[in-house]
Amino acid sequence: MIDAQAFFQPRGVAVFGSMSPGKLGAILVGRLLEGGYSQVYAVNPKGRGFAAAPGFSSVSEIGQPLDLALIAAPAVAAPAIIRDCGAVGIRAAVIISSGFSEARQPLLEEELKQAAAEAGVRYIGPNCSGLINTRFNLYPTLEAAPPSGSLSLVSQSGAMGGLICDLAGPAGVGIAKFISFGNGSDINELDLLDYLKGDDETRIVAVYAEHLGEGRRFMDIVSQISREKPVIVIKSGRTAAGQRAALSHTGSLAGADEVYTQALATAGALRADSVAQLLDMTKALSHSKPLTGGRLAIITNSGGPGVMAADSVEGNGLVLPEPSEAAQAALGRILPAHAGLANPIDLTVEGSPRQYRDALLAMLAETDAALAIYIGTPYLAALPYAEAIAEAAAVSGKPVAAHFAVGADIDSAGAYLEAAGCPCFESGERAVLALSRRRRYEQMRQAPPWRPPLIKEQQLPPYPGYILEPQVMDMLAEQGLPTLPRRFVQKRAQLAQAAAELGYPLAIKVVSPNIIHKSDMGGVKLGIADLPAAEQAYDELQAMAAELDFRGVMLYPMQNPGQELIIGFIRDPQFGPVIMCGLGGVYAEIMRDVALRVAPVDETAALAMLGELRAWPLLQGARGGPALDVAAVAGLISRFSHIPCMYPQLREGEINPLFVYREGAVIADARLLGE
Amino acid sequence: MIDAQAFFQPRGVAVFGSMSPGKLGAILVGRLLEGGYSQVYAVNPKGRGFAAAPGFSSVSEIGQPLDLALIAAPAVAAPAIIRDCGAVGIRAAVIISSGFSEARQPLLEEELKQAAAEAGVRYIGPNCSGLINTRFNLYPTLEAAPPSGSLSLVSQSGAMGGLICDLAGPAGVGIAKFISFGNGSDINELDLLDYLKGDDETRIVAVYAEHLGEGRRFMDIVSQISREKPVIVIKSGRTAAGQRAALSHTGSLAGADEVYTQALATAGALRADSVAQLLDMTKALSHSKPLTGGRLAIITNSGGPGVMAADSVEGNGLVLPEPSEAAQAALGRILPAHAGLANPIDLTVEGSPRQYRDALLAMLAETDAALAIYIGTPYLAALPYAEAIAEAAAVSGKPVAAHFAVGADIDSAGAYLEAAGCPCFESGERAVLALSRRRRYEQMRQAPPWRPPLIKEQQLPPYPGYILEPQVMDMLAEQGLPTLPRRFVQKRAQLAQAAAELGYPLAIKVVSPNIIHKSDMGGVKLGIADLPAAEQAYDELQAMAAELDFRGVMLYPMQNPGQELIIGFIRDPQFGPVIMCGLGGVYAEIMRDVALRVAPVDETAALAMLGELRAWPLLQGARGGPALDVAAVAGLISRFSHIPCMYPQLREGEINPLFVYREGAVIADARLLGE
Structure with missing residues (x-):
């Protein structure tokens, strides 16, 4: 566990680096002073201070209580600085300097690591952009100072963190803490997530990463956090060849990015594709109430934007139910005779604030959330509409999001809505997506947390390089799998x-x-x-x-052939064993119709995998075929998925084909490959 | 052809409607006067004027040259007003009033139509939000006045048009003309597109539509325009059940939205999914130079945003080539020793303006376009970077887009770049998407324009409700299709x-x-x-x-079975005959692996359809099968696609299965359904 007080609420801070105006050291001192910190000391060979911060040529001369070292000095000096810090009792350092392993100087980073271990100093960085704690006005970073709020961000990329901090304010999102961990050679994303898990200021956690070194530990900590607070992850490097794992035969069908997608979903994280999406989701998660179901009402004064929003509902786990007879009767009393009583409800350009309120109340009586779209004109005030919508949200007690655009007072109408707990989005489509993720989060947190499997690892029986078929079949049979x-x-x-x-x-x-x-x-x-x-x-x-x-x-x-399935596992460099399934023949290989999960999986997850296949109807008896024993297959996938966890020496394995029948299934062929 | 001068540069305008302050008529008069129009006359039963516009109780009393009538009076009065306008020689009207067919008053709209025809008046509307011609400061509309520019917008939805006009300025896009056509019962989107085709102020055409009544005429006019200027279309109602065409068996596999997608692509239009995308594409098409190839270089000072941008290249028709040896040598002289020489090129946080310029020049020597990403800090000026990037763009003569974020002067840096012809986007991903569409447009305009098929329509031979198999086979054989x-x-x-x-x-x-x-x-x-x-x-x-x-x-x-294919046609309510193909058995029906086009298609298009199938490798001899005679299949698809065009009475048809062999193919079964 990191020393949170030293990093995020330090009593005294020593800043190492040049104090010439415009230089990094001087900027860091300036930002600490601006934030109201008075116990700030500059340390550099010339003993030069900056502004109100006195200068010293050695940290040992300061003679005041010190919690944190900020290091912006040249990389080569960092190990010695760390030792000096340890000697005066500093236990926490943020190393902003670059020039370590990222600049092909791994030995210098190793030296730094060792110096810190010996000196008893924990550090963030090097090659990072610092940290932010808005609660205590602590901004030892070059990045923009965002408004205070409930989102805490852990970012591998300093620039991406800076971008999010810069865009947060305009997007109506506040930041609690931001930590750029850079090379992460001491404190890494796992330590920081572990800290944020218990941090009361942090209500939503966001992560930007290009690579997750320890996939299963990441899943474990995210799974723990996500029962308490939402975790949003941007994982980039989705397509870059260098990021692709070297996957075997069946593994190459899906691609490593799909492993990340499934791993994040299993851990209960929400995956965002862009900074805009991350901020939208944060807004929906912090401003609005939880969605207890997926039924959405859309009330609009303009058909076009209503249709665009409705289009984005499909595939996002929400539905637009048509109003019941009761709601239709209520709407009939509110709306002009020619208004359509379908969902979205189009109040037309003549829609009044009162109609917005009453239509929202009528629909929210039978839906789980609503989206109010208002497109005004530059000549009319939007605020009365915002007030009416906020009133309906308050009376119903249900989540209401809004898309407000064009109006004499459009900014203040938006601000009014957000203050009333109705988040506003740049388009109806973006509102729908954000609400759908809020809903997904509520669904996910109901599920039991993912835990790293507790499977006793075993030594593979001796084998001659390649495991022979008799031994493969015996191993499968031993796990209770149906062999011939x-x-x-x-x-x-x-x-x-x-x-x-x-x-x-x-x-x-x-x-x-x-x-x-x-x-x-x-x-x-x-x-x-x-x-x-x-x-x-x-x-x-x-x-x-x-x-x-x-x-x-x-x-x-000889066996009667059944429907052929393939079940395989590979070893992902980040997440270890990954189990996958698909129909045999052309389905998996040519049509790329496969489903995967981080192994092991239980039967419920295995059944969900089968259900994700486009070919799923064939297992259920489409086209006159028999309904097959998918329960048996799910059990078999689950048992097979334990094998790579038991035998860490197995590199990949495949049951191909599995014959599936109306009742039962049997392994017609299989192979296991050791290292 | 519409009378462009009367609509877009009228000498005298009569405004019908209430002149009470805040009422529509008064607002319209006010906006005309603001735009500098002096020949504006108010007409209403009280003969009341507004501001500098004199009032009359009848248009016949004005006694001045009048080109245009703006009608905001109650719907019931509109037919009489149109007759009065015709009587005084007005030939053009914009009817903003609502209360016609959209309000379940189709008879009133019919009366209006007839009155206009009799009076010799052409009208836009009713139930529209007016029009804009920025070139002559003409704003007879409630919508926001956008900056002047090269994009002209035709919108079925007034609100969507208003939204685009409102967002255009902040997005750096200027508008030439905006026309909301509302119910379109006289002048519709086709007339307006036909006008914009020849309008010199219009360099890019955008269309917002939820429904296209005459799909083939729309394709024809868009295909003509898109050889000269880009056409961007937002077609919403992609998923709403009400928008879905009633498609038959095989037709239901794809869904009507896919017909729109293919029809728009065939016509050479770029399809946008959102207003933001429409504005991004406009920016790429109006600010930057054409891309003569798909090779893109990304230069960045921060890894994260570079990786995010690189991720969005895949699937968008662009590639990120690695630098050649020559470029690597050039880059080696420019960049620090530890910088990676891969594409994206990461200059790191220390990247200087000069490094941006030189790295861009080195890469642009062998790519077709570049994206420059700059993420600064709030303490540093971004303008020197903008200048360096613009210089490289000018020297290379190639298109360069940018994503600039965070900086003391970030807005002026962005403005500098855009003025220099380097469009700036809100993220690297959005820049890549916009550049890819600019590239797609250049590729598409090389292709010959789509023309509505000139096929002589024939009377279906008499048949007893359902066309019997002997007759079906004779009809297919007659078209040169291989029957048994x-x-x-x-x-x-x-x-x-x-x-x-x-x-x-x-x-x-x-x-x-x-x-x-x-x-x-x-x-x-x-x-x-x-x-x-x-x-x-x-x-x-x-x-x-x-x-x-x-x-x-x-x-x-009896026939040896070959690989089974299905070739079908349906009659789409908007686009008429649509031809589709897929592999037989489970592929089309369960795996939904089908390709479609508006019929007829030539052999090249038919071959492209086959190439779009996920199962395409099976036709090429994947998994040890023989390579099949795809040329024969393409010819056959093309000939079959002419049949619904020849016989408009045919509702749907299907060759199922077609047996395909190494050489040739033969129809094993087929059916044709009349109306």
Whole structure:
């Protein structure tokens, strides 16, 4: 746990760096003084002060209580400064200086890390842009000073943090704390999130990251926070080739960004695609009331913007219910005879404040939220409309968002609405999106938190580089997965008895550590009807694999093919084992119709994965086929998803195909690859 | 052609409506006078004037040259007013009054239409919000007065037009003309587009519409305009059930909004999803130079925003090429040793104006456009960076867009850039999107314009409600489509000879006007090997259809099944015949993998449709299958797409399945439905 008081409410601050006007050190001192901090001391070789802050040539000369060091000195000086700080009892430092690992100087960063460890100093940075605590007017940063509020932001990129701080005010969003963690070589995003979890000033947490080093720990802490307060994440680097994980065969179907999407959703974070979206969501989460359902009413005085907003409802988990007969009757008394009683409700350009209020009340009696759209003219006052809408929101007790545009007093109308708890958005579409995320957050926090799996790791049984099919099948069977009866025949002489035990017809497959794609090589013989055929198959397979370390053959009884599914796992560099499923044949590979989750998953999550497939209707019996045993498949996905967690040495694995029937399912082939 | 001078530069204007302060008539008079118009006359029963405009109780009393009538009087008075206007020689009217068909008073609108036709008056409206011509300070509207510029806007929704006019200024976009056409019962969007095509003040055309009554005429005029100037369309009502066309079986796979998307693309329009996007595209199209290719360089001083912008390149037709060796050498001389030489190029927070300029020049030497991202701090001036970037743009002669944020002088830096022809956007992502649309426009205008098909319409041969299979196959064969040899056997006695002519084995299908889905009813018998089997099949089919108007059976030779495709057409209410294709079986129906176009299409467009299918790799021989004869399929799609154009009585049609082989393709079954 970081020393919050030292970082966010320091009693004395030593600022290291040049105090020449315009230089970073001087700017930092200036900003601390502007914020009302008087215990600010400049430290630099010349012992030069700045403004009201006295200068010293060494931190040891200050002789006053000091909590925090702000380091803007050249990178090479940082390790020594950290040691000096430790010597005078400073336990917290923010290192803004750059020139470390990001500038190809990893040794200097290592030296810094070691110096800090030895001196007992925890630091944020280096190569960061500082921090902000609006509550105590603490702005040791180059970034803009945002208005005070409830959003705290942890950002890998200083510029992105500065941009958000700069845009927050105009967007009507206030900031509690901002921390740029830069290289994060000591205190990183996980430590900061852990701190913000318990920080009372912080009601909403936002994260900007391009990369998450420890995916599962991030999911764990986010999952804990998101039960108490919303977490919004911008994860960029969605498409850059360098950010793409090297995923295997089935993994490449989805792409690593989809892993992030699923991991963030599993942890209960809301993912934002842009700064504007992050601020919109923050607004909906801080200004408006929770949505207890997804039923939305739209009241507008202009058809066009109403239609645009309605278009954005689809696919966002909200619905626009038509008014009930009771509501229609109430609306009929309020609205002119020719007004349509559909949702959106168009009051037309003649809509009065009273009509807005009454129409909102009539609709909110049976919906969970409302969006009020008002497009005025430059000649008319919008405030009476804002007042009427706020009144309806207060009376109904339900969340109401607004899109207000064009009007003599449009800014004050917007401010009135926001002060009354009705957030205003730049368009109806953006309002709908923000409300939908507020709704999603409420739904998500009902779910039990995600916890990193507590699975006892096991050593993989010894295997010759590539795990042979008999061993793969035994491992799957051990986990309770439905395998076929089988015999591993290593000598031709054993063939007759093994075949007789299983019964004809048989499938016979070659076993070799050098043959992965057996079918492509002609290593699978099907419909073997009797012993002579079995012996011929054995001989052919042995001949085929003569130079490929032939180990024998696997015998299986022939199986009626069912609907084919593929279930696979890969090891994501950030999130570890990821489980995926899709229909076999062309569906997964060509049509790219796959669903994935961070492993392991329970049966509920596995069923949700199946439901996400575009091909889902085929499992339910579309086109005259039978309804298949999806419960069995879900159980099987769940059990298979535990295997990579148990055996960390497994790099990837695949059941391909799984035959699924009306009742039950069985593994027709599978492979597991070790490291 | 509308009388442009009367509408957009009228010599004298008569304003009908109440002149009480705050009333619409008075506001309109006020806005005309503000714009410098002196020949403004108020007409109302009281003969009351407003401000400098004298009042009259009848338009006939004015006795001055009059070009335009502005009507804000009650709807019921409008027909008489129009007649009075015609009597004094006014030939143009803008009817702002509402209370016509939109208020369930279609008869009043019909009366208005007739009065105007008789009086020789052309009108815009009713139920519109007026028009704007910034060039002559003409603002007979309630909407905001935007800055003058090159964008002209035609909007069905007055409020949406008002919103765009209101947001244009802050977004850095100027308006030439704005026309709200409301109910459009006389002059509609087509007339207005036809006018704007030849209007020299208009360099970019924008349309807001919820509905396009005459889709093909709209495509025709847009296609003509878009060779000369860009056309941007917001088409809303994308999801509302009421907007959805009643599409048949295969048509419902895509949804009518996809028809709009394809129709607009075919006509060469750029589709915008929001007002913000429309303004961004306008900016890219009016401020920056054309992109002659899709290669984009991103130069930034902050990693995060650079990564966000890079993420938005994918899927938008642009690429971020890595610098060549020559460019790397040039960049190496400019940038600090640790800077990455990848694209985006991150100058880091220390990037100087000179580095921006030199890095831009190095990259622009081998790319088609650049995006410069600058995120400053509130303490530093951004203008030197703007100057350096504008210099690089001027020297290179290539389009450069910018995202500038945070800085002591950020607004003037942005203004400097825009004045220098480098448009600034609210985020890097929005800049990339806008540049990509500028590129798309340049690509599109190279293509030949779309013209409404010149196909001689023919009368459908007489048919009994539902077109019988023998006739369907004859019609397809007549169009040169590959049908199978066949015999239509209406009497059991003819069976033997017909079967012998075709040769066994045969497929036999029932023919009945009451059986559409033959297979589902057991109306198809396959693999008929000899005459007794054929006779048995005939008897069974006759018995099955005994109560269903049995007409006989069709005989076909059995065919090796190929890859199955579906090719269908439907009749879209806005755009008429729409052709679509997809793979058979589950692909089209369950996986919703279909491509569509407004019919007819040529072979190039048909091939593009096939290429859009997710299943396209299957046609090219993925997964070990053969490469199929896509050229034959494209030809066949093209020929089939002419059929609904030839026979306007055909409501829908479907080839299902088409068997496609390595060489050639053949129609295995087809149906055509008349009205």
